[in-house]
Amino acid sequence: MPRSFKNVSKYVNTARSAGFMLKNIAKRSRILHLGVIILLLFTACKQDQITVRIAVTTDVHGMIYPHDFISRAPSDHSLAHIYKYVSEQRTKQDTFFFLLDNGDFLQGQPTVYYYNFVDTFQEHLSARVMNYMEYDAGTVGNHDIETGPQVYKRVGDSFQFPWLAANAVNSTTGLPYFEPYTILKAGSKRIAILGLITPGIPGWLPKNLWAEMEFRDMVETAQEWVPHIIEKEKPDLLVGLFHSGTDASYGGNPDAYMNENAVMLVAEQVPGFHIIFAGHDHRVSTQQIANIEGDSVLIIDPGSHGRFAGEATITFGSQGMQIRGENIPMQAYDPSEAFLEQFAKEYETVSEYLEDTITWLAADMVGLDALFGPSSMLSLIHNVQLDLSAAQISFTAPLSISAVLREGPLLVSDMFKLYRFENMLYRMELSGAEIDGFLEHAVGSWFNTMSGPGDHLLLFGPNQPGRLASPYYNFSSAAGINYTVDVTRDPGDRVSIQTLSDGSPFNEANTYSVALNSYRGNGGGGHLTAGAGIPKEELANRIAWSTDRDLRFYLMDYLRQQDTLYPLTRQNWACIPVHFTGPASISDRKILD
Template sequence: MNIRICLMALLSAGNLLGTYAAEPEETTIKLLETSDVHGAYFPYDFITRQPLKGSLARVSTYLNEQRKLYGEGNVLLMDNGDILQGQPVAYYYNFIDTASTHVCAAMLNYLKYDVGNMGNHDIETGHAVYDRWTSQCRFPMLGANIIDRNTNEPYLPPYRVLERDGVRIAVLGMITPAIPSWLPETMWSGLRFEDMETCARRWVEAIRKKEHPDVLVGLFHAGPEGNLLDNVIENGSEAVARNVPGFDVVFMGHDHRRLCKKIQNAAGDSVLLINPANAARTLADVTLKITRKDGRIVSKSVEGRLADVTSLPIDQAFMDTFAPQYQATLDFVSRKIGSIRSTITTRNAFFGPSAFIDLIHQLQLDITGADISFCAPLSFNAEIKEGDIYMNDMFNLYKYENLLYTMRLTGHEIKGFLEMSYALWTNQMQSPDDHLLLLNEKDEGFGRLKNPSYNFDSAAGILYTVDVTQPEGKKITITGLADGTPFDLNRTYTVAVNSYRGNGGGDLLTKGAGIPKEELASRIVFSTDKDLRYYLMERIEKAGTLDPHPLNQWRFVPEEWVKPAAERDRKVLFE
């Protein structure tokens, strides 16, 4: 009798244990991404001397909240590149104070980032900067498709596996492969950039075989789709997510456009695509829920949202920690460079010759001695006020760390270049009531402009008109050089351009001027060894006081249509 009771008790206990073992267990893991921070480390714009809505100081507050809610171990934090450029604080630690730990590395370490990814503007800083920075980051900086030409292997780790509460999460990092279309090879010497889809197919298979991850994450510094540059797909993130099965979520960047949507991949599975845009105003916030039963994953859910941090309080502990770097940057931007007799703004550049753009034209011509200069408004709405010019104004005058090239172009190529530029810039007016500018009905990333203003190149050194009633190919009439000599379509001229344009950026030299991409390097007869901003600053210091004015070497026609249309479009853009 006692034996029977014991057996029954053991069987009951076994059934009870089986019941408990069969109960599903749910784990929640947070995946958070910043992207395209562009130097917005502090809640202060060192260029405009105004508060910034975003910043890593507010991101820090959000991280503290999430780690309290989900546990520090269950929050995985990633950055998706383009963090080393955009504010003077980044420039200062890139090129001025190179002895200290880079402030960006120190901040990302402080915030406990788990993984990072390279962006094109990080590459733009050059080997010396990004090699130093990546070595100082206490987490892996990924780059599966950044290939070392000597070894034919990735220059940076291709992926990293992170385990959270027993869940294996593999993160594959890639960059837009269009780098050679924008940047001089000196910035990426010894490297090449592989097509994203080709690279992803190889590494997804390798990760599956070797790592057996429960979750596969793409961390891609590229937008979802669009733009074929020199037969290279600039933004291939969605194509990878759709055509290479296996990803649960793809974090994106590069194009500065907010996005959160799900797509179906080639195997019929759902993939979340998410992009937090730029300037540390928004985080991509993904909630991953894993349900396990008897040690096996039986279900997996992935939900995303874009978390706005602009209304969050600043993390004072973060600010206190980096107070010395803040002060060092403030001292740097407060140095006086010279003075200017009148206020200049890029707003005027959309409607005709402007003092702002023509100041850059004149400085480019002076520095290079070229016959002609090409230049575009790199900032949509920049201004330098009358009075003293300080170092921070130089970042308004010239936004990017481009080099300055002198190139050889024929008259035909110069005309073709300008034809394409103004076709991107201006509408083909059919009546006086039409828009002068090529506009969208709503803001789609460039204000109301259909195309980015950094591709709206005008010229100095030649006299020409732009007929806004004509299509591309018939808009531009060049009447002569600025010195009064005739302009010859068959003659070769020297032209000053920035390195972004000189390497094919914006396609104005390749598609507009018709120069094969592989021929561009042979057209460069001179390159500065420092960025253009440095030489502009040097010239301003030497001049002391600037008296900028429009050169008035080109104009829109017919003027009776253009003037009222310009007034209407100015209100559309800026009021």
Template sequence: MKRLILLFSLLLSLSLVGCRERSEVVTIDLFETGDIHGSLFPESILEGADTGGGVARVAAVVRSYRERPEARPVLLLDAGDLLQGQPLTYYYNVVDTTSPHAVAEMYNYLGYDAMTVGNHDIETGHSVYDRFVREANFPVLGANVVDTATGKPYFKPYVVVEKGGKKIAILGLTMPTLTENLPPHLWSGLEFRDQVETARAYLPEILGQKPDLLICLMHSGPGKKEGDPRPMAANVGYDLARAIPEADIVLCAHDHRAALDSIPREAGGYTYILDAGADGRMLSHCEISLGVSGSGKPVVRVTPELIDLSAYEPDSDFMEHFAPVEQQVRDYAAQPVGRLTAPMDSRCVFFRPAPFTDLIHQLQLELFPEAEVSLTAPLVENLVIPAGPIRVADLFNLYKYENYAYLMRLRGSELKAHLEESYDRIIRTMTSPEDPLYRIDESRRGGPYLPLEGPSFNFDTAAGISYLVDVTRPSGDRIEITGVGKGRPFDPEAEYLVVMSSYRAQGGGGLLTHGAGIPMGDLPGRVVRTTDHDLRYYLTDFFRRHDPYTPHIISSWTYVPDAWAAVAIPRDSASIFRDFPRP
């Protein structure tokens, strides 16, 4: 492989020899991060261990290139989802809203040239991302995000920067489907348009500035290599590269999967597609050589790679400069909010009613006393919170995302269909006790998530109703709801008040739309009311009111036949968690 890389670089170098007839070749080092999710420091405050990633390591790599004797220009970009995910971001988003935002200060310190806004950046709300844009010393891009009041881009659509005398155009785009999952007040006054069509619309204007290099900086995964023709699709990196062959490099994020690929252009050459994965564990790097041939034709050479940041030590200057910020956030995260009298284990939630999810059920039903049913899903897969003090940091493990709670009206038949869809994504029909119960996908082993066909955050269970899940019945006919509340009969035609997360209420995961059959456009009309803050905010108050808190079960569901489940669950549980040691 090393010989192939050297040969490839040699051939590309020979193709640039003619450039010297018109101008010297300028070589630029491009670095891209994405899906950082607040992982600025090397040690996770939540996990209490070095993650092997973090922006402090990005700082070390970038510094090493900037301090090289040849002093080549550096272009530093981020593809979004920066402002959500860790106590650091939450502290400056919600708790300390008057100091300069530490994340903006860190990116300013590193000298970022541009960033594209991500869906989880929008999830923080106008007050946060508008403040971040004001404080950033670099443009925050989003060409397909339109201000509905003016019809103009809400964020800067693109920027042209100069590096080594060469003009580099950077077009920013973000996934448009976030409106399906986020409460409207978080993106009020904004319209999100198709990424590929937006890129086509801006292309003439950008090319009119005669850039030497065109980069598409996308909060969008590469998607399917064979293409995804659906309008408003979320992951369209490959599609955009084909639609805009003038793009030299497409930098992706959103799907948390590191990727490095290229597709050929009809006119010759390649468009390179890179994705740095998540949490600052990888760093996209392109060595880019720009010149002009003797005939006046621009010549571009790109040598891409993904850098594993675990091989680097965190930048000591970065760590020293931001040590007061880290300590401030650590002090915040260590604050006690209550006590647990017994441990809570997230593993149990996939197999039976469990205190881990029933805590959220209890919280949601307290927030809306008129609610009859609560729906929730596990947001972490392999976690034990021990008995003893509950810290602020533990709340991030208990509830990972900044979801709000929504009270909605559902018919009994819709509630049943919702649950049918939920269980169908995680279990299969058994014909004997020897059959597997869970949908285990062997191809997913070795990754950071459980090897299940469907993501665990779409496995909703319910509290407030009693129900059986018959593992011998076919898809869509497994659930029997035996009662509501304290023994009331269940009526498929009756209307029930159901509390759930904002993600689910907005159609996230498709359980209400594909499962319950409610058109996406009808969901807002089903909302009765919502909370004013995210669920983690209310968890803090919950533990202070229930101090100490004794974990207990309030939901009532079980797999039947009992004898079959008793055989299948221990066997499948061992397989599902085979590669996940107990924390």
């Protein structure tokens, strides 16, 4: 008797019962055998199936630590949180995991400013952080270019992954200045990542920051590179990593050439993409659209500042390819202790830099004041711009309406509330008529047309209570002239300039020197082009002078020379009629507070 049946025989007393038992065992054996076959088939199917997960950060703006150095408050989102999520994903043995970044890393929090412009000798913190996190690829953002070639070249040279932007080309050779695309491998599968950057940079940034480049239309560039990638690389998956937004109509004509936010245009008009990661617009969304051939394209926009990680999961199997996407909130994750320990020294260094006292502030300055008329915060910026440039007139706009600088010591960290961006300062030559057109353009998108004191003073979006119709950073006011804004009149016919601030006549035929930041001076917001009517190609010729460094640097230098800053407000302009605008200012402010 076979050894395996020895114990069975003890319980078999008759041939019949023995036969029954043997049949039962044989049946179970067949079932067991079938189960093994099914298990083997299932295992084989699993082996044929490949799962890929792609995570993307975008518009991090230096939010490396779980601490906002500007507001001096803890944060529930940062790269430390992202790294915790990433570390968990990398433990999943049945999934190929890739980490990408979609640009605008090098501007925003003081952490990156410090390593951009203060400590320029050691390897940049951003490069060390992203290499530590093992990013697989990244796309360049417009604010990365804003830091200047000394910074973005230094950082790019330190990256241990390709930095992409196919439509930023070398102005001499016509070839991509950065890498156009890269190939990632997941087992037998090839994944192509094509990088594109918003082409609006020449309209925002001084030429010296991108002197070796020119920027090309995103749709045309994708039409050039996608066939090349498909033919040469034969990818199983084509991913767009675009530092550009999803709303092509934002700021103008959705069909405009060189559209700033062309993600949807590329997705619709250029077949071949399976997934496109968007950025630049700081919006959070996931959506699927059909391209001109009827194929589905997944669009994922993870917002900004590390609040979300965009995630696409791709499964290659016998039934083809399945794709799903979502934005993963980082509030669900604790910051990585290993990450914080790795970069603890840099945290302390930046903290010490930001705690330096610049001067003493004698009274509060409130950013929201600038929406309703002259304010102490913008008056300070006007004063510095006029003093630094020796111009007759100054233009500036609020860069943060939530900023509040409290009476007491004014710290370096407060300068990032006062002035958020690394703009240069220009002095340009404008005619009086162009100055009037500039201001008409600004107030046209700023103020509502009022017919009574019960109307809104500010122009809010339709069916969007509490949301301004236009970005407040385009609400430029002027110093050096005395003027009124009649909000009962139609846009384009509201501004009345009486005199220069010294009382001398203002003449539309005369030429005046004007101080304004480089974003505005290069055409940002359309004040000089659509408003003043200056052809875009002529703007560079109007620039008579420029600072070498960012305006925040000069603001700090100006304030260090004063033991105490007494905030004063230039009362050189007003919205009229006051019996309309006074009550409306109070009610609109309650909406925004």
